[in-house]
Amino acid sequence: MIKPLQYMGQGLFYALFFGVIGYFSTWPTYTYLQPDETLIKLSFGHAGQLKEACRERTPEELAKLPMYQRKVTTICPSRERADVVVELEMDGKQLYHVVLPPTGFAHSGTSNIYRRIPVKAGVHTLKARLKDHIGEEFNFMHEETVHLVPGRIMVIDFKSATGGFIFKNKNTTQG
Amino acid sequence: MTTSSSTESLARRTLLRFEGALNKIFGNDLNPFYHLGALGFFFFWVVTVSGLYIYVFYDTGVEDAFASVEYLTHEQRYLGGIMRSLHRYASDALVVVMLLHLLREFILGRYRGARWFAWFTGVPLIWLLLAAGINGYWMVWDKLAQYSAVTIIEWFDWLPIFSVPMAGYFISAETLDNRFFTLMSFFHVTVPLFILFLFWVHIMRISYPVVNPKRGLALGMLLAMLVLSLVSPALSQGPADLGIEPGSVGVDWFYLFVSPLLDKWSAGQVWALVGGITLLLGVLPWLPHRFRQIPIAEVSLKNCNGCRRCVADCPYEAVVMRPRSDGLHFAEEAVVTPDRCVSCGICAGACPSSTPFRSEADYVSGIEMPSLPMHGLRAAMTADLAKLQGDVRVMVFGCDNAADIGKLRSAGVAVMSLPCTAMLPPSFIEYALHERQVDGVFITGCRESDCYHRMGGVWTAQRLAREREPRLRGRVELGRIRQYWASSADFSGLASELESFRASLRNGRLT
Ligand code: HEM
Ligand code: SF4
Ligand code: SF4
Numbered sequence: 001m002i003k004p005l006q007y008m009g010q011g012l013f014y015a016l017f018f019g020v021i022g023y024f025s026t027w028p029t030y031t032y033l034q035p036d037e038t039l040i041k042l043s044f045g046h047a048g049q050l051k052e053a054c055r056e057r058t059p060e061e062l063a064k065l066p067m068y069q070r071k072v073t074t075i076c077p078s079r080e081r082a083d084v085v086v087e088l089e090m091d092g093k094q095l096y097h098v099v100l101p102p103t104g105f106a107h108s109g110t111s112n113i114y115r116r117i118p119v120k121a122g123v124h125t126l127k128a129r130l131k132d133h134i135g136e137e138f139n140f141m142h143e144e145t146v147h148l149v150p151g152r153i154m155v156i157d158f159k160s161a162t163g164g165f166i167f168k169n170k171n172t173t174q175g
Numbered sequence: 176m177t178t179s180s181s182t183e184s185l186a187r188r189t190l191l192r193f194e195g196a197l198n199k200i201f202g203n204d205l206n207p208f209y210h211l212g213a214l215g216f217f218f219f220w221v222v223t224v225s226g227l228y229i230y231v232f233y234d235t236g237v238e239d240a241f242a243s244v245e246y247l248t249h250e251q252r253y254l255g256g257i258m259r260s261l262h263r264y265a266s267d268a269l270v271v272v273m274l275l276h277l278l279r280e281f282i283l284g285r286y287r288g289a290r291w292f293a294w295f296t297g298v299p300l301i302w303l304l305l306a307a308g309i310n311g312y313w314m315v316w317d318k319l320a321q322y323s324a325v326t327i328i329e330w331f332d333w334l335p336i337f338s339v340p341m342a343g344y345f346i347s348a349e350t351l352d353n354r355f356f357t358l359m360s361f362f363h364v365t366v367p368l369f370i371l372f373l374f375w376v377h378i379m380r381i382s383y384p385v386v387n388p389k390r391g392l393a394l395g396m397l398l399a400m401l402v403l404s405l406v407s408p409a410l411s412q413g414p415a416d417l418g419i420e421p422g423s424v425g426v427d428w429f430y431l432f433v434s435p436l437l438d439k440w441s442a443g444q445v446w447a448l449v450g451g452i453t454l455l456l457g458v459l460p461w462l463p464h465r466f467r468q469i470p471i472a473e474v475s476l477k478n479c480n481g482c483r484r485c486v487a488d489c490p491y492e493a494v495v496m497r498p499r500s501d502g503l504h505f506a507e508e509a510v511v512t513p514d515r516c517v518s519c520g521i522c523a524g525a526c527p528s529s530t531p532f533r534s535e536a537d538y539v540s541g542i543e544m545p546s547l548p549m550h551g552l553r554a555a556m557t558a559d560l561a562k563l564q565g566d567v568r569v570m571v572f573g574c575d576n577a578a579d580i581g582k583l584r585s586a587g588v589a590v591m592s593l594p595c596t597a598m599l600p601p602s603f604i605e606y607a608l609h610e611r612q613v614d615g616v617f618i619t620g621c622r623e624s625d626c627y628h629r630m631g632g633v634w635t636a637q638r639l640a641r642e643r644e645p646r647l648r649g650r651v652e653l654g655r656i657r658q659y660w661a662s663s664a665d666f667s668g669l670a671s672e673l674e675s676f677r678a679s680l681r682n683g684r685l686t
Contacts, residue, residue: 009200033422114340
């Protein structure tokens with residue numbers, strides 16, 4: 001083959017090689033959230049209640065113990081914690097339900113959640129419930145009507161010390 | 176001796192045809208497909224140099240990271256911007272050449288037997304390279320980084336490593352601290368360093384590894400990359416904001432494909448895919464197949480004078496010299512490292528004791544292939560030559576991995592296919608030509624720059640050009656020898672070259 005043709009061939013090869021690289025380094029664009037969708041993220045850790053409550057030792061029990069052990073006046077039969085159950089309802093329909101076991105070998109750690117839920121944007125009534133004991137009833141509940149803007153991630157946090165659920169990064173609250 | 180299989184795979188035929196076209200355009204010595212590993216090194220160095228430049232201007236910090244890259248891209252477009260683009264595109268090219276390299280070695284079957292080592296050490300390189308690239312994209316901390324980081328960290332959370340989900344730290348800018356950026360830039364230096372170390376391990380059992388592409392090829396690649404950097408500079412996709420989901424991002428599909436995949440498949444499925452690919456690639460060299468390596472090279476100390484030619488020519492670092500153990504007055508002796516030998520026979524072709532001008536019928540060379548001893552080759556050749564008829568008798572030497580020379584056999588043509596053409600000591604050519612046993616010797620084997628055993632073609636050409644030991648003797652008429660290199664896809668060219676050689680011999684004799 002004569003030289004100029006070879007150079008043209010090489011140019012073509014390089015153009016193709018780096019054309020493919022240039023193209024696939026950015027395109028095609030990937031869309032994973034429609035323009036009318038947004039995300040709710042549940043993200044928190046919470047320690048469930050102990051499965052069996054600790055109790056005070058009775059004076060008789062204390063009396064039976066050797067002196068050096070009498071300082072500890074509570075006894076805890078087990079350090080095992082109850083599962084934490086979380087539920088999320090949107091406009092009366094259940095969005096999510098999860099049972100979170102405690103972490104750790106002794107099942108004595110916190111229960112952690114991280115969950116991403118895509119939802120339609122717009123005005124919604126969200127109800128979050130949580131139960132952290134072995135009984136039936138949900139002992140934490142929060143309901144709020146929120147305006148979810150497309151793409152804006154609403155975060156649901158939970159802090160038992162401040163009363164439970166906190167809806168963060170929502171756009172506006174009504175009611 | 177086996178003849179190349181007629182049931183050659185479609186993949187192999189396609190590859191050979193495509194590479195044949197590239198040979199026409201680039202010439203064999205610049206063919207990019209013959210230098211994919213070397214191109215990998217080349218792109219790695221481009222990434223390193225451009226990366227060092229960018230690193231100088233990079234700030235760690237939730238806000239600073241993005242701003243510092245923006246500064247580089249826009250305020251310093253002429254240099255920083257180009258460096259950033261080169262850094263990105265060379266990284267992408269590195270993935271492309273790595274995958275092509277893997278595919279090519281696979282199609283050509285160069286991963287079995289003693290070659291397992293390069294293959295096996297290549298596997299972790301795939302994931303490390305991807306990890307380094309993903310890490311690099313996070314450094315920018317733009318919307319793409321956010322998307323990639325969150326999805327990948329969610330993916331890792333699936334593994335039972337952390338008791339607290341790490342993705343929780345990526346909920347808002349407040350929970351994300353600057354240490355994340357310090358950690359990222361630490362990894363972005365150490366992971367590539369480890370990759371470089373693995374590169375070294377990867378080619379440890381290869382003699383004369385080609386780690387630099389020829390200048391023409393490197394320049395072409397660099398120039399083309401520069402053009403791409405100017406036409407389509409690497410840009411960021413707006414600052415990350417953990418409160419806002421980007422929803423739509425421009426993805427670098429060479430590195431970041433895992434994230435879209437995680438959108439379609441569950442974390443567990445993607446882990447299964449990664450584990451499955453790793454396992455499959457990892458055990459591939461040991462899966463059952465028809466390939467059988469002939470018994471490896473064997474040294475006969477009595478016939479070894481310690482000349483080191485076999486060490487110099489072995490393409491797989493499989494022969495070493497050790498102090499003499501048998502009391503002969505030579506300083507050293509050759510020793511084969513069994514698990515490195517691919518049974519190419521090149522060492523036997525290099526050994527001075529292989530010469531057929533030896534008197535014993537059952538002579539043994541210093542280093543030989545036990546299933547194809549030199550005295551056996553001499554006997555087979557002599558028998559074949561005695562049967563040749565006609566006015567132009569030619570002996571063809573070729574190799575089992577290239578064009579099937581068995582089909583060239585005719586009344587006037589004898590053939591001998593070896594594991595590698597370089598297993599042929601040049602003295603065999605002299606032997607065939609002496610006393611006019613034949614009128615000419617025709618040498619063929621894998622295409623130039625594409626020897627299945629890496630160095631066979633080069634060594635043969637150098638021996639015949641009298642540039643390398645064992646050299647062809649000066650008294651041989653060069654007009655009676657012809658070299659023509661041909662893969663299985665080039666058989667017709669090979670056949671007509673042989674015909675033209677015979678015609679020239681015929682004319683030479685008639686005049
Ligand atoms: C970017 C990463 C890689 C680079 C830079 C690289 C580079 C190289 C180089 C320079 C050689 C020597 C070539 C020669 O001189 O003959 C080589 C050989 C080889 N590579 Fe890689 N390689 C990479 C990844 C891989 C991967 C992922 C695999 C497969 C899993 C692989 C499989 C092999 C094999 C099997 C050989 C030996 C071929 C033979 O026996 O002749 N490499 N590589
Ligand atoms: S046959 Fe000889 S040259 Fe080939 S790999 Fe084995 S020792 Fe090395
Ligand atoms: S080429 Fe032959 S003589 Fe020389 S060191 Fe190797 S085995 Fe010994």
